[in-house]
Each structure stands twice: as structure tokens, then as C-alpha cells.
Amino acid sequence: MDYRFEYDSRLGIALPVLSHEWEQYAPALQDAILVEWEQIRGVIPDRVKEIEQQINLYQQQLEVEEDFNRSCELNRQIAELASVINDLWIWFRANQTMPERMHS
Template sequence: MQFFLNQRLGILLPHSNKKWSDYPVTEQEQILERWERIRGSIPDRIQALEKEINILQSRLEEEEEFLFSCRINEEISEIASIINDLWIWFRTSPSIENPSFPPFD
């Protein structure tokens, strides 16, 4: 099992070419422990992104040029999409008996 940094989300995501059941139980436990540490960092990442959105919204309120307003809105939309994806990963809470994210990508 490997964890790779997802540049868009800013967190490590699991990746495997093996089935969950092919891992020994001790390794499954280690994988789940690592995932829980990563998962625990997701709310902080979301909070940082929400601050970025707030800054962009403040800029948007002051922006008078339509094209710049559109760009700011696009940035806000992209960050909101990232936050949505992070919440999906945060709700991914696998267990040894019921892994919910194989094949981990």
C-alpha cells in the first residue's frame, strides 16, 4: 500500500494494485492507522481552504471589472469543489471487516 500526495486536494491518498484481502491483517491495521492520521488532518485542510474562499469573496465584493470577477468566481468554485471532495474522503472510514475504499484510488 502506498499513499501519494494528491496535489489538488493537498492530502495523501491511498493507492494499491492489490485487493484489500491480499494484505495480512497486521498490514491492514497499519494502513488503516495511517489513513486515520491523514483523515484527521482533513478538517484543518478544509478550514484553510474556507479562509481562502473568504479572502476571495472579499476581493469579489470590491472588484469592479467583470472579467476579474468571473475569474475570482471560478477560483471560488474550484476551491469549493476541493472542499466537497475532501469531505467525501473524510467520510471514508474503512475497517478491516468492511473496507470502504479499495482499490484505494
């Protein structure tokens, strides 16, 4: 197989791994890849909501935390989760930059 979808534990979704440049794939294979990607892409908004809920929990903990080191750790965790959300939205928008014929 010339492509696969590999689970990314940080993002919580599978990402495409292509062994060739996109243009080198036959149109039928491009379509198959896009169909599979659209199924994965469809769960990204739900994944973002899950992460936002975790961020909210950390923020609630941070509001009452008195230990400086623990506060720093909570801030680090919030920043990491925010980074994951950013990366998920980048992947969500990725197919919007593909040529129009690939969307049909």
C-alpha cells in the same frame, strides 16, 4: 510494498494507492494502512478550514471587484476551492464505510 500514500497537490493531502483489492490484504496490513490513513485523515478538517479562509478572501475581493473578467476568475477560483472541500469531505468519510472489523 503493496500500498503507498501519494501526495495529491490539489487536495493537499496524501491519498492511499492500493495495488490490490482491500479484502486481499492481510488483517495486520489492513490495520497498518488504516493507522497511517487515520493520521492523514486527521488533518482534513484543518485543511478544509484553510481552504474556507481562502474562499472568504476571494468572496471579499469579489464584493468590491468591478472588472467583469476578474469577477469571473474569482468565481472560478471559489468554485474550484469548493470542489476541493467537497472531495476532502468525501475522503474524510471514506473509512466510515469500511467494515466494522477494520475499525478495531
